[in-house]
Amino acid sequence: xxxxxxxxxxxxxxxxxxxxxxxxxxxxxxxxxxxxxxxxxxxxxxxxxxxxxxxxxxxxxxxxxxxxxxxxxxxxxxxxxxxxxxxxxxxxxxxxxxxxxxxxxxxxxxxxxxxxxxxxxxxxxxxxxxxxxxxxxxxxxxxxxxxxxxxxxxxxxxxxxxxxxxxxxxxxxxxxxxxxxxxxxxxxxxxxxxxxxxxxxxxxxxxxxxxxxxxxxxxxxxxxxxxxxxxxxxxxxxxxxxxx
Numbered sequence: 717x718x719x720x721x722x723x724x725x726x727x728x729x730x731x732x733x734x735x736x737x738x739x740x741x742x743x744x745x746x747x748x749x750x751x752x753x754x755x756x757x758x759x760x761x762x763x764x765x766x767x768x769x770x771x772x773x774x775x776x777x778x779x780x781x782x783x784x785x786x787x788x789x790x791x792x793x794x795x796x797x798x799x800x801x802x803x804x805x806x807x808x809x810x811x812x813x814x815x816x817x818x819x820x821x822x823x824x825x826x827x828x829x830x831x832x833x834x835x836x837x838x839x840x841x842x843x844x845x846x847x848x849x850x851x852x853x854x855x856x857x858x859x860x861x862x863x864x865x866x867x868x869x870x871x872x873x874x875x876x877x878x879x880x881x882x883x884x885x886x887x888x889x890x891x892x893x894x895x896x897x898x899x900x901x902x903x904x905x906x907x908x909x910x911x912x913x914x915x916x917x918x919x920x921x922x923x924x925x926x927x928x929x930x931x932x933x934x935x936x937x938x939x940x941x942x943x944x945x946x947x948x949x950x951x952x953x954x955x956x957x958x959x960x
Contacts, residue, residue, distance in 0.1 A: 717749075719769045719925075721754045723754060723772050726774070729775055729812055732775065740918075748939055770804070770924075771796070797831060800833040805903045816833045835876055838870040839873070840870050845868055848954060848958060854883075861951075868908055879899070881907050885959075897909075903927055918944045918951075
């Protein structure tokens with residue numbers, strides 16, 4: 717078996733070690749004998765949505781999102797929307813999460829129209845939502861407690877057909893108001909969790925990888941367990957801090 721991963725804008729959207737998510741996915745797949753092919757796609761480089769099984773979009777600052785809008789309008793936005801509707805797996809973090817939505821409106825009323833691949837929108841606020849945080853995913857998203865780090869001023873609200881990735885247990889999440897964190901639409905996993913997310917949340921990582929393999933190959937053999945002592949220690953330490 718093999719999976720093809722596309723890392724979108726790796727040179728621009730890589731806050732707080734978000735690239736570590738690619739490393740975690742590759743290593744956990746290779747440990748189970750799955751071949752992994754990773755391609756990087758940045759400004760000026762076209763993408764074929766049919767060529768990849770997993771797409772990763774990291775986080776960036778507001779001005780970086782504006783820079784990318786011109787490039788997305790050259791056909792990348794259409795390719796991303798097609799991949800989402802084809803139920804390819806997406807992991808999108810913070811700014812990448814926001815870019816998949818309909819628009820971002822800054823606190824002073826400036827509106828940026830985004831990809832529109834999922835029905836969410838984001839409204840900027842003057843105060844930032846920042847710090848370590850934790851949320852619980854439902855069974856359809858891995859049924860696990862996720863720990864991470866959030867730093868965003870945008871408040872994201874989910875539209876029709878989009879479910880939360882999880883329920884906030886500590887911290888702010890999507891908007892600090894409704895207790896939701898992240899978004900699930902088809903096989904899109906979107907979240908505000910930097911840190912990076914997957915190395916210290918192996919259950920969620922494996923769930924995402926299984927989703928991609930099942931989509932491509934149908935039923936698969938159960939994953940062999942890996943030695944996650946270090947990963948679980950990092951996860952449990954932060955979970956204990958956040959539950960005090």
